[in-house]
Amino acid sequence: MKTDHPIYLFLSAGAEAFRVLTGGRELVGPYRFCSLTIKGLERRLDGIFEPDGHDGPVYVVEFQGQHADSAWYNLLTKIGLYGEAHPHRDVIGVGIFLREQDRPRFPRWANQAQAPLLQVALRQVLPNWLAREPDNPYVAVFAPLLIADDDDLRARAQGLWRTVQEASLAPEVREILGQVLEFWFFERFRGLTAKEIWAMLNLVTPIQETKAYQSIYAEGEVKGKADGKVEGKAEGKVEGKAESLKRLLARRFGPLSAGAEQRIDTAPVAQLDAWLDGIFDAVNVEDLIGPASG
Template structure:
């Protein structure tokens, strides 16, 4: 299951998202989340929390959804590059892994408790949190990553969706969490059609009344379009592109609608590395 782009989208929801994803660490004071490119070598720091109006530490967040032997060194490089440009800042690196086996063995000191890096394994901290605080919408969105049994997840899907929709959240934050949860359900149940996934998430709500359905229907994409996996990936990509780069132009929508699953996967994987829409899917005349 692809995780990098929805995780960074999740982090943009603010301080509570940071607390959940880091296993309980809290931001002290106001912080601004952004994506940053270090000039000169174009190394992107996708997840970074910078203090606003106070001298708190800067947090560089690196999420690893798959095993990578160089994950620690990648994070250390980004910390060093940011520190070179901001030498009077305290920079703290946080590596977030999905599973225990994804944590690289080297450098060995990085896995020590006293190391100047924070190590968070979601499979270690979030299942208990989900059981302890099931009404927390920031935790509920991780259910598709934490519940292994498909049938159990199916029966609980509508409840997690309602947790996000009924929580007292800012509308923009609710939209972010809804996109993340919906994205992961489409990835988890990639063999189902879009209608079937939405029905799973809204068992007590007619699908015609959901915002997701109305949004797609308004664009004429329910009837006559390819159902299932391609449709879900294309819609997810468009939403992420809109949030990252602004409104998607018609020529880009046409290119996305005509893409294969493999091409959509490649664009989804690269969305946080591309400086703009053209860098990701090519120029309009391409």
């Protein structure tokens, strides 16, 4: 599962997202979240919180969705590169892992309590957040990672969506959290189409009237009527990205299986964007998009 994209998208929602993912660590003062490339070395810092107008610490965030022996060294390298470019700033590394067993063993001092690194295992931290703050939209978006029973998750899907959509949030933040929640549902229920998942999330508003329908999944052909134009435009956006992804994958790994093509053709825009971003890091088609669903 390619999880970097939704995690960094989530962190871009600001200070509350940082607090939830780090198990309660709060940013003191205003911060801005960005992605940064160290010039000359072309080393990319995917997630970084920089103080905005004050001298608080800089947080360099590294998310690891699967085990990698070099994860700590990768984070330490990024801390060092940023610190070398900004020697008068206090830099703190934050290692976020999906599971406790994903933390690398070396260097051993990195796993000690007194190490100058923050480390979080989401499978340990997030269930407590969900129990304590079930109405917090920043927590609700991770429910598909935490609720083990599929039927239970289906039953709670609409409530989770309402938690995000009815929260007192800036529109751009609500949009981010909605995308993250949708991403996890698509990863959890890979055999369903975008239309089926949206119906699971939102059972009140007719699907044709929703923004998500227009941006994630559209059906029908372009027509002269206004509704037909909207649907055709949305469908064209999805199909264009799907075709680009299939073309790039075929050039890199050879002809795609029918199952892989079907998975790409039914994916939402946010998922296609994540796969396009990760295509050069993948070792094969399955590593990027997962196994074809039956």
